[in-house]
Amino acid sequence: MPSPFPGMDPYLEGDLWTTVHAQLAAEVVRQLVPKLRPRYVPLTQQRFLMDTPDDVAIESTDIYPDVGIAQTKRKSTRSKAVVAEAPLMFATVMPSPVPHSWVEIRDTQKRRLVTVIEFLSPTNKRGGGRKEYVEKRQKILASTAHLLEIDLLRNGKRVPMREPPPPASYFVFLSRAGQRPKTQVWPISLDHSLPSIPVPLLHPDPDVPLELQQALANVYDLCTYDLAVDYSKPPDVPLPPKFASWGEKCLHAAGFRPAM
Secondary structure: OOOOOOOOOHHHHOOOHHHHHHHHHHHHHHHHHHHHOOOEEEEEEEEEEEEEOOOEEEOHHHOOOOOOOOOOOOOOOOOOOOOOOOOOOOOOOOOEEEEEEEEEEEEOOOOOEEEEEEEOOHHHOOHHHHHHHHHHHHHHHOOOOEEEEEEOOOOOOOOOOOOOOOOOOEEEEEEOOOOOOOOEEEEEOOOOOOOEEEEOOOOOOOOEEEEHHHHHHHHHHHOOHHHHOOOOOOOOOOOOHHHHHHHHHHHHHOOOOOOO
16 A cells, blocks of 8 residues: 655654665665666665664764773772662663665776765764764765765754755755765655656766655555554654645545544
8 A cells, every 4th residue: 555645754754764764775776776787786785873862873882981990909998888779760761773774886897886875864864973974975075976865854954065955844965976066956845756866877877767756655565654654643753834734634535544
């Protein structure tokens, strides 16, 4: 069963995003393979960030204690002080590993990195995870590789640009190696379908199209999100007020809400 929304499904921006993210990268590879072979090969890549719910994202290598206890040979003073028993017991916020997937396109002759396709996630739109992503992004922009960034999340900071992008729910940014700092930008409204976007390759090869809406639709169908999503409740990331009634109409039309 298809998503009740014509473009990005706002219900996928919450707890389910990690699965959407990984499957979308794999689906993009499946779509691009027949368009790229035999000259190029697209491959999914993955790394992990340690993420916490309070807008802090850190690398696992950054986790270390602030205080250490070392054993010494000094004799005990045999203090008779009574240790106070803790009056309360709470669960602390623990960082958890969150996968981040992207796609790299390389030419098959020299294995040169030609194009990087990034799918923005909450962990690289906030906190330490954003800092790490911006550093990675700068390295790509300083290279000869093209960078295609797909941001299907309304929360978090957008990629750094010299001027703020126009108001929109979602964005696609394409930085071509030979045209920097100029960047092509696709603003996408919540009530519009996702565009077909060009994937640049080595000169003189022409761009190949990436059907972003078809990729998302295939992921939605493959993962049976119509069963996984609870459309009877509001989405984890609330809809803007101007889209609230529109969202209700989409859910009613698809049969996820009682008839109005």
